[in-house]
Amino acid sequence: MPKCLVLSVSLLSLASSAYAVDPAIKKQLEKLDPATRLEQSCDTEAMSRINKDKTGFNPDKVIAYTFKDPVPSDDRLVAPGAVFRSKGVWYHLSYTCITGPQHINVRELQYEIGDKVPKESWTKYYLYD
Numbered sequence: 001m002p003k004c005l006v007l008s009v010s011l012l013s014l015a016s017s018a019y020a021v022d023p024a025i026k027k028q029l030e031k032l033d034p035a036t037r038l039e040q041s042c043d044t045e046a047m048s049r050i051n052k053d054k055t056g057f058n059p060d061k062v063i064a065y066t067f068k069d070p071v072p073s074d075d076r077l078v079a080p081g082a083v084f085r086s087k088g089v090w091y092h093l094s095y096t097c098i099t100g101p102q103h104i105n106v107r108e109l110q111y112e113i114g115d116k117v118p119k120e121s122w123t124k125y126y127l128y129d
Contacts, residue, residue, distance in 0.1 A: 042097035057086040090117040
């Protein structure tokens with residue numbers, strides 16, 4: 001596995017159905033305030049894309065703010081200090097996500113997978129098995 005994996009997906013290069021939101025997830029997202037909805041939509045899409053992009057990872061959790069606060073602006077979220085958990089192991093992640101105006105449908109996602117987070121630091125960052 002390479003130390004760093006960078007993948008970029010654009011709505012222009014994929015059919016729009018690739019970014020379709022499951023109706024049950026959409027209903028839950030609609031209950032959130034706009035800032036939380038933006039973050040949750042982007043986290044969910046990052047998890048989905050990492051699964052679909054044949055990275056070898058199978059994430060079940062993404063957290064946008066573990067190592068650095070994400071930076072929201074309009075319909076964009078930049079999360080340079082994110083993490084994801086795959087098969088019980090946490091990995092550094094950074095992503096840039098662009099959504100529609102309701103912050104539900106992701107229009108573009110670029111992400112970079114970093115190194116494993118050492119298990120001895122999980123407690124410090126509130127990460128768990």
